[in-house]
Amino acid sequence: MAYKGLQSFIRKLETSGELKIIEAPVSPELEITEITDRVSKANGPALLFREVNGSRYPVLMNAMGSYKRMSMALGAEKLDDIADDIQKYLDIADNLSVLGLLRSVPRLLRLLSVFPRKSLLRGECQQVVEKFVDLSSLPVLKCWPQDAGPFITLPLVFTRDRKTKRQNCGMYRLQVLDSTTTAMHWHKHKDGSEIYRGYAEQNLKMPVSVALGCDPAVTYAATAPLPKMLDEMMLAGWLRKSGVKMVKCVTNNIYVPADAEFVLEGYVDPTEEPVLEGPFGDHTGYYSLADYYPKFHVTCITHKREAVYPATVVGKPPMEDCYMAKATERIFLPLLRMQIPELVDLNLPLEGVFHNCAIVSIKNKYPGCARKVMNAIWGMGQMMYTKLIVTVDESVDVQDLAAVRDAVLKNVNGTQSLLFSEGPLDALDHSSNRPLFGCRLGIDAASLTRGFNEEVTNTFKILRIRKDRAWKGRELVENYLWNHPDKFVIVVDEEVDSRDLSTVMWKVFNNIDAKRDIAVIDFKIGVDATKKWKQEGLTREWPDDIVMTGAMKRQVDKRWNEYGID
Template sequence: MSFKDLQSFIKELERKGELVRVKVEVDPELEITEITDRVSKSYGKALLFEKVKGSKYPVLINAMGTYERMAMALGVKSLNDMGDVINDLMDMSSYMGVVKAVKSIPKLTRMASVFPIKLPIKGACQEVINHDPDLNELPIIKCWPEDGGKFLTLPLVITKDPETGIQNMGMYRMQVYDKNTTGMHWHWHKDGREIYEQYRKLGGKMPISVALGCDPAITYAATAPLPKMIDEMMFAGFLRKMPVNMVKSITNDIYVPADAEFIIEGYVDVNEPLRVEGPFGDHTGYYSLEDDYPVFHVTCITHKKKPVYPTTIVGKPPMEDCYMGKATERIFLPLFKMINPEIIDINFPLEGVFHSCVIISIDKKYPGHANKVINSVWGMGQMMYTKMVIVVDKDVDPQDTEAVAYNLFNNMEPQRDIVITEGPLDALDHASNTPLYGSRVGIDATRKWDIELQAREVKKEEVTAERKEEAKKLLEDLKDKGGILDFNLPYKEDLTKCILVSIDKTEAWQAKKVINSIEEKLKEVKLIAVFDKEIDPNNLSIVAWKLFNNIDAKRDLIIKEGTVGVDATRKLASEGHTRPWPKDIEMSQEMKEYVDRRWQEYGID
């Protein structure tokens, strides 16, 4: 089922029991976030806040916050179905010959729906036109206590290439400065930033229109890592199986989705100095730091007569954006396979926050095949930002983390099977001491062929039951003596395969000293990972999140014969990390207690 607009999606969510209407008044500053974070972490329903303090518009949040709702948003039963559709589209043999051409008519019909339609009339998004705009009338939320202000978190920012006239749509957060200016958060590697740089050469004002509250296929399309030659509105039309109706903005020549809830029109003056934006509690689970960005000036706001304001929050996974990321994983899997036919499946773990980890299963055909795939992945568009690539055999399900761990600990020998290289990193990566650039790690966890084993022979010692008990005793002794605060041996089949410990870090290189002290006594251990004192080593989701995000491989991995140590602690300036280390996102205790007291009023349970 496809949706004409956001409100038709809301009706379907309600019909299926996937929506809760919160009828009591809530505050857009922190309260909506704390409520939604609890619901999101419990795999809960979409929320429609009908009474928001300071605004007459209702707020929709967590609309795509489960696998099922994300699939519903894209009109399929399962996200895997989207990959099948893309796969069929790319199967060019379907278009060969008369008989096959006839069979492909349904696919061709779907292709006919991709082209957006420019309407010569005003759209529903322009039922109300305000030439004296005031952003304060919108229920824009402040997400986290240390955010720099209120942020538009689901804006579809539409720009136009000044040379070709081709439009681009992307999702870039927008911090509200006052009633008619915001920040425009364009990272260096984003298409919007590239168009901005083109306008800077020309001088003057860069026209921009921002759509809020489109049907979910359009919203998703704005987040998809599409090649530059693919128009986001065409992609949205393909996903929703019907073309997107577009209308001209009131004050500029940019075309916008006719059925959006709100349109914010304005410009960026490319000659104007940049302005400080942030901090912002980001999808990494950390606050992204302040930085300078262009200023967006609002000249007009249009909207439906009874619009719904859409928003989302990001932070420690899982949250709504995680499922949008999973949709990307499924939709673009056929493209991965087209470039690397040996790839069977992929998994971007939620704890990897999109760009910190990918697990790939392959049909291994020759020695060193995993390394070929690792290096190929780092050469594929935005995959170049992936900090950790783990490769397993075709019979291992990348989504089954226990199976992946089993193969990692049994097939991987650190000195032979770990490759570290340097290259571009995502702008939000904080672990490298140099912004946008650092080291990445690839791990070959496939079963080794004889020739691979001969290339570097690894001595293995049998681990007896007595040795396992010695391992536990050693860790207990370190805990008693203050070397470590807590530990976990999560790999139950062999208690020496993996050791997770937390420490009270007070000095430089303390984590590496702990790693060395354990490795000296337990040389057969495969992985030793050290975390800060606030991390519970028994919480494997938080452990994975810290491990994926807190390391720069070249600096933080200690690779010895048969053992790899990982320093996943916060880095100090005395350890050579001179960049500011961002804070973990945490809600204020005061707001947590306030929501505790009001919880029954919300009617969510």
């Protein structure tokens, strides 16, 4: 199903009972975040804030923040339906017979819809062309207390390769610096950054256009881990079953979705000094630290007459971005299976925040199969950043975390079941001793390993510690393993509720470098998931957890009935 833009999706959410409209005036500084965070973690609806202080535009939040709404956004009953469709395209052998070819006709015709449709006319996104650029007119959110300022959090950043003229679309946050400029947060490994380097080599200004608020399939496509040669708008067209209508920007040669709510047109000048961007409360649940990035100059703003500003807030899971990650998990699983035939199913748990954990079930056909699969995953695109891979047998449902836990407790046997792999890490990982590189861990729980110590019990223990000196967490791990029979022990900081397994696992996925923080003694495994100190080898600052101010929490408590949220 193709929505006729974001507002068409909003109407669908409303008629489906998936949208709450809030008429009470709210502030874009912290207040919208606190409201949305509570609703998101309670599995609540999408939110449309009609009255936002300082701006005439409504703000849409949490639009894709559930499995149901994420599926609705992509025009499916459930996300696995999309994966099933992709699998049918990949089953080439089934299509070689005459009957198979006839059955394939509808799917082949659908491929015609993938190509974007360029229009010579202006789009709805260009109904209004602002004479003067003023980013302060937009209700850009300051999400968390330590954020360096307001950030545009759902931007579709369109760039054009200088040599090939091929367009790329990625989602890179934008910190608003003043009324006409933002920082452009593209990491070194992102396509936008690579295209930028092509302009920098020739000291040429790089045209950039940013679309805000499109058909949700278009927004999702901007986040998808596609190979560089594939246009994200082609994926969006396939998901929508209708090509994305694109229009040429007013001031540059970049094409953007015609139905966007807003378009920011401008440029990045590689000859300028980069600007300090951040900190920012990020999807890991921690603040990403300040760093230097290029400056984006906005020279023109166009928008619909009655535009809606889309935003998202990220932080400790679960939040809206987690469901976008689950869409990627299901949609790209058939492609992973094609390249890794032993792979059966995949789960990227919400606590793993995209890149920190993958649980996979495999057809365990031969010795070393699990290790082969792990190494294959680490060799595939953005999967190389996966810090922890757990493999289980195909009989285990990877979506059932209790079943995965039981397989790990039963089958894992000290170092025989562990694979340590040093390599690249995501730019947002804060646990390794140095940026962008560290030790990843594979756990083979796919089959029973021989040689167990009979005194070891298939149990795990979570310990809390007040860490007042370096290496205290590691010392407690080792002492516990020497003196207790539990197969696993995890040590966390004292403020972590050890009864909250979701938070404990979030800390494990975020806070460990396997080479430094895993101890194995007599078939037993210990994990130091505490905050690390400089004396423990770190060469950079450890970021703070994202926590809302007490004053804002109290304000939202006081006003809760005004918002009208059940």
